[in-house]
Amino acid sequence: MATRAAMFTFSKFRYFPILKHRVAKFSVSSNLLNASALEPGYSRDPGEVFFKENVQTLLERLTGRDCDKVFHNRKLGERLEPPKYELLTQAEVDHVMAEMEVKLKRKLQMPPLLKERDPIKKIYSFNPELQGFDDSKYVFINISQGITNRNREVVVRDPNGVLREASWEERQRMCQIYFPVPGRKINVPKMFEEGNIQNCLDRDEFEFVLDRACAQFDPDDPEYISVTRKTYDFVDENTKYTSLRPTRHFGPMVLHLVLSKKMDNLLFHFINTKDIDAAANLVRLFHTVADDTSPTEVDEFQLIENYIQGPALKKPALELAWQSFLEIEKQRREVHSQQNNASN
């Protein structure tokens, strides 16, 4: 509605003055996505929760920092080279390790969990006198340096005379042509289609699917959300958490499970593997997400027990696992105390 005396002089596309006019009401038929503020299955808006500091620290603690697994052998698609050896003093070793810390942080940076983006509906003008000027749409993009792709102006002139802002898909395609992101294809790869994703997941290639989704889509892209959710749910159903544990995708996965109230499998897994710290952190996360409270119990065992008695959904299985764990703990403590007595 507002006037825009926009003369894009130093941008590299054809400039045209936009005159004052009424914005016609034309429904943008580009994409019909049901973007609701609250996702079906989520208790809260994930974007709100994800960026909180305490949530971030909890997720980082859950992910852990296994250097061996984070820096695992990757298949680069290049010829293998023999390893290089160096003789280093202690100072040099520390220096190199510090460099690795930075790399580790970058590798474990979690892709955000957001809600689906709303489709773009803005129309700049309607010029019916231009109807039928050509068979196809014209797309214009501002390719000046110094703008991020999210803020870049991408505009479409339809054959019926409407000048509108480009839809998200058109936007991404144009930006990828002029400012290519490595690992991203212009057209959506066939891997992300229904049957093909399932094929990948059946072969346990979770990290690959998630990494490629990160490269291909933006975090609020509905396709990205559907792909990642499918992967997270599959991993949860088959309890294959170990393959994702040291990666940057573990945090978002845990948050997704907590938000969609499916965290009991994970808790069960942690109890079985005797990872009490992780189990406690998970319960703390649950409380933070559910009602922004941080639980007052200091003792981790008590914390977990309260959760199992209270808000847990799969009570019987969890209780059984918890009981067996407590027994093993008791026995271990007895043996330990006996050993202590014997040594004393």
Place this chain on the structure above:
Amino acid sequence: MAGLWNAAKCLVQLSPNFAYLKMSLRPIAVTMQSINHLSTVKMTTPLVSSTMFNPVVSPVRHTSFFTKLPADKLWKGVTSVSNAGKKRGRGRAVGKKTAKNLNRGQVIGVGKTNMLWPGLNSPIIQGKELIQQQKLPDDPEREAKLLKLRDEMGAFRLLRLSPLDRGWSGPKLPGRSVGRPDPVGEDDFEGFDTIVLEFKIVCNMKGNLGRTRRTSAFVVTGNGNGLAGFAIGKAQMGMTALRKAKNRAAQKLMYVERYNEHTVMHDFFTAFGKTRIFVQKKPEGYGLVCHRVIREICKAVGIKDIYAKVEGSTKNVQHVAKAFMVGLLQQKSFEKIAEETKLHVVEFRKERDYFPQIMAKPSEVKTVKSINDMDLNLYLNDGKVATKKKKYQVNESDPTWKNHLAKTERFRNHEQVRVNLLVDHGEVRSFLADRYPECRQIKFVKKREES
């Protein structure tokens, strides 16, 4: 007289040969025996006149050189080498004449005329009947078969080996496997395989014997898991030499340290005599890119990826093998290197994003590095560096190069485009294929032969 005439009449009936009839008119013994069994008599003296019956005049001797002497003397006459010649090894070449056993292919009782001799080549009684002597039908190919057999005898038959069993060159022994070493006590040498590296005939000149020939076999044996040994065996016969070498190698086994069971611990340099070898450690999948002798030794040891450059004498198989083994044994483990240099040994791999993996820590660490500690490879190669051939570097400002770039620019990216099209559409198609579906590549599919 009548009896005589009757006999003559009998003769006429029996033998239509008038020549013999004429003969019978001469005075012969007056007996009335049947003469069926008499075979026709071969006349040695010439007959009366040629106009009547065309005789073949051929002088025949019943005694000759062939019937006077035994078989071995006969053969000696043909294939003879004097005693002195034998000492010098004459007549032992590949094309020498060998005595052929003419009895091969023949059975007692079967000869030119195919007769049934009961008791010899058939039973006397069959069921309830006595078998009679009979003439069986002739075998026309018998002679031909015997001759064929005799032709094949004595000739050196070329060994046809399957490609998997072949060595380095045809049916010759070097490069071929000769099996496991012979068991010693309880030791079975399971998993061991020996390969011949060198198989040659060596001579030695002596005062009394003159030139004595022996075969020398150089062999390596190993179990593919770090244990290997090599040895030489010499004997008159090739097989004996091989066996000696194999068993001796099994006695001299050495343990070789490997990195991740697929390659050497580190790059190194070795020499034995004029043979110098530069060995480089290589990643998985590289293969054994080296001298064929080194390749066999690596297979025996269990090394799967290596690069080795042999300089100097490459033909001296024994020197190459010894140099390589010495180098393998002199390898230093990372702990040893750390202790010697008093520094951490750190490994960087591209696949791991150059994450520093500490392979060995010394007990005490230096704080200052000397010039020798800057490059580990130089330290391990004892200060020696192998000459590398310079790779051709393109001169970017060369006008011919620019011309080449301009020409190839139009299909520079075609390979990648093909791959992308196959990924996106499953086939190489043009952008018009949507509108005009007939504009597509027709892929030729070979018709499977119905067997």
